[in-house]
Amino acid sequence: MxxxxxxxxxxxxxxxxxxxxxxxxxxxxxxxxxxxxxxFLRRATEYLRERGAGQLSGPAMLAESPVPYRTxxxxxxxxxxxxxxxxxxR
Numbered sequence: 001m002x003x004x005x006x007x008x009x010x011x012x013x014x015x016x017x018x019x020x021x022x023x024x025x026x027x028x029x030x031x032x033x034x035x036x037x038x039x040f041l042r043r044a045t046e047y048l049r050e051r052g053a054g055q056l057s058g059p060a061m062l063a064e065s066p067v068p069y070r071t072x073x074x075x076x077x078x079x080x081x082x083x084x085x086x087x088x089x090r
Contacts, residue, residue, distance in 0.1 A: 013040075 006014075017025075029039045 025039075026036060029036055032039075034042075
């Protein structure tokens, strides 16, 4: 029911998915040398093009600087702890 999902004007898209599926997706796109943003924009553009709705963004938007994602479950937990400490001002 997409109609009832929150929609803001910020340009951000927030999805809630199963953590295991999220991990598998990050691992897969990283192996392919992409970021999740790269993957999403390519798929979204393809989806819109198939439906005759044009293009989501120009070529410059489809390229993003490589980001060294950590894809192991152990590494992911450490990032959350650091982010929490940063928000607390530590």
